[in-house]
Amino acid sequence: MTKDTGNSSFSGGLSMESAVVHGLTPFDPLTGAISTPIYQSSTFRHPGLGESTGFDYSRVVNPTRTELEKTLAQLEHGKDCLAFASGMGAISALIKIFKPGSHIIVSEDLYGGTYRLFNDYYEHYGYSFSWIDTSDFSLVEKSVRSETKALFIETPSNPMMKVSDIRRCADLIHQFNGRLIVDNTFLSPWFQNPLDLGADIVVHSGTKYLAGHNDTLSGFIVHSDEAAGQALRNIQKSEGATLAPFDAWLTLRGIKTLALRMEKHQQNAAKIAHWLRGHNKVEKVFYAGFADHPQYELSVSQARGAGGMISFYLKESAHVPLLLKNLNLILFAESLGGVESLMTFPLAQTHQAIPEAMRLSAGVNDRLMRLSAGIENAQDLIADLDSALGKCVTKTE
């Protein structure tokens, strides 16, 4: 009897809508299992001396993790992908491909944990960082110097939704033989593929949109950079902060609905952003999808959507605790990109590690709120915001 292995591997050419559902391997060729098996094994038997199934020890390689890595490499149009236990695990491993003494230019408006990692740790190991507004390309040009080895950007940025020009940043840093690294967490490969625009390396907190359900942590580096790739595999194997099989499976399962979720996150965010703009307790709304966003044209030229993240300034800082206390459907919690809508107060949460002057210069003040629009009903979310904002009344009013 011959085994029907069918088309157990996609070779590309599929639309992303189909690729997210089926991953690299649409079914297990051995059993026909449609859901990728969780290979919960730390080690793998060798058939004989010098022989291997391709898997030997799960810190180095694990079949469930490999399926996820290959799936994400395909979605980000990269040659390879490495999966880590968290986004920070991925970013920390990535910096080690550069030698101490390297200078790296970083978006000043970015996830506070990345700032803490670079400033509190890598600075002490001899790396230097310039923190600038990378949405202002003239500043990027002025900051590059001969020892600059990389440009690390978030676009749209976290939390001010500034958009940096991926193509121009790539061209510039390549003239200095450096690499452009893009943290693509906010848009996910559904809306943006930085490698297609000239970036060398993409990083993700897979904890967010990729896994999508606020139930696991994961992190990724995707690249098409042979030299960096070898170094990265070695760093990952040596440090061991790899993604466990069950978490790899959860992330794979999340990715199956990425297309549907991202569209719904975006629809909800757009409705809420427009509604917030008209509210008398709100001073300003930051959303990359507004036609009058300062980098709207750029955003449209490099991304297929504006995503599901919004930030806004309340008029009164005294309203912050009232808003957070009175939200019901929207949960006051740190993180983003999951099916549940989350409200964050960056000053005390995601951006707490950033020194005050730098935080303020980036726009993160004591009135800034960040909303990750989930996939609930938009009117229910708006009603929740309306009710909570209605309770934002201070004694002086």
Ligand SMILES: Cc1ncc(COP(=O)(O)O)c(C=O)c1O
């Ligand atoms: C844009 C961005 N990059 C990286 C990270 C770090 O990811 P993780 O929490 O999975 O370590 C985060 C976390 O919030 C983030 O928002």
